Structures are given as C-alpha cells and as structure tokens.
Amino acid sequence: ETGVTQSPTHLIKTRGQQVTLRCSSQSGHNTVSWYQQALGQGPQFIFQYYREEENGRGNFPPRFSGLQFPNYSSELNVNALELDDSALYLCASSLGQGKNSPLHFGNGTRLTVT
C-alpha cells in the first residue's frame, strides 16, 4: 500500500507571503488531518477534512485554510506568513473521521519563514 506523501519536503518563505503544502493520503483513506509541530513540541491539530469538508479545527487563525479533493488528497494553505509559522507541517490520513481511526503520518514539510 502507498503511504502518506507530502510535498515539498522543505520550503523557505518570506514573512507576508503565502504557501501551499500538499498531501496525498494513504490508499483507501478518506480523512486527512493537518498538524503543526514546532521544535520541541508535539503535533498541534490544525484541522481535519472528511469527504472534502472541514470536519474539526484546532486553535489556528483563519489564514490557515485547506482543501480536500475527490481523490482525498489535500492542501494546506497559509496566508500572510509570520515568523512563528516556521515549523514542521504534518499530514495524517485515516479511514473515517471518528476517534477510532489511527492516524498514518507523512514525513512532513519543513517550513521556514524569514
């Protein structure tokens, strides 16, 4: 089975710019969740997409937005980048939106904002 893949692996942006990160879910998975992991911290839940709709959101401002496509792949968009947005962004896919669905993670995208 194909695992979760994320692109790009690394990215450098300037404060104020916009960025799009991409994620392909594991084969057969219909739910995608996005996380931000700052250095020395655990993954922080940004939001989850199920059947192309946002289904749950963490404490992130509206400039963090996303999309899920019919093939269940997903994008994370961040507008008006701030220095504190520098982090590892993780995508995880699962089968189903509920709490019984273990997450399968990608390797992440390392975003640096200068």
Added chain:
Amino acid sequence: AQSVSQHNHHVILSEAASLELGCNYSYGGTVNLFWYVQYPGQHLQLLLKYFSGDPLVKGIKGFEAEFIKSKFSFNLRKPSVQWSDTAEYFCAVIGNAGKSTFGDGTTLTVKP
C-alpha cells in the same frame, strides 16, 4: 478542553532496563488513547491504542500501556529496552469530535 501531559522530556536508559513513560490527559468525555513513536529519520507511526475493554493493551515491539481511568493516565511500558527503541514517543488523545491532542513527546535514548 483536551490536554495531554508527558512528564518525562528525555529519558536515558541502558539496554535491558525497564521503561515506563508517563502520560496524563484531561478530557470531559470518553476518549481513545494512543501512543505514537518516531524513530530517527522516520515518520510518526502507531505503537498501540486503547479504545475500550481490557485496560492493558499490547502494541508492537513488546510495548504495552495501561489505561487507569481514575488517574487519567495511559503510561507506556516495556520490560527490557533495546538500543533500537531509541526514538521519540508521543501520547495522544482523540475525543468525540475526532480532534486529536498530542503531548510534547519524550525522547528515549537507549545506550548499548
């Protein structure tokens, strides 16, 4: 609000030593509990999970965890660690809304 606390930030053990990593959570409803592991250079992967039933759950590579409801704890254990267990370990909670909350992780270093 959900929260997860992992008390040990960095644990250093010699091979064959026993391991216990603490995890405490807060949540007002029924939760599902997970431990994830991240080996050096690899992605996060599931170690074990608890949904219901027997509070002692077994995972891969000889790991187990015990859910103690009265203590809001889900500690990870392994009787005898190996050098290959060197990794970062994350405890996570998923509540009814499907929202997951992770602890800040414990880095385990096993000395050969």
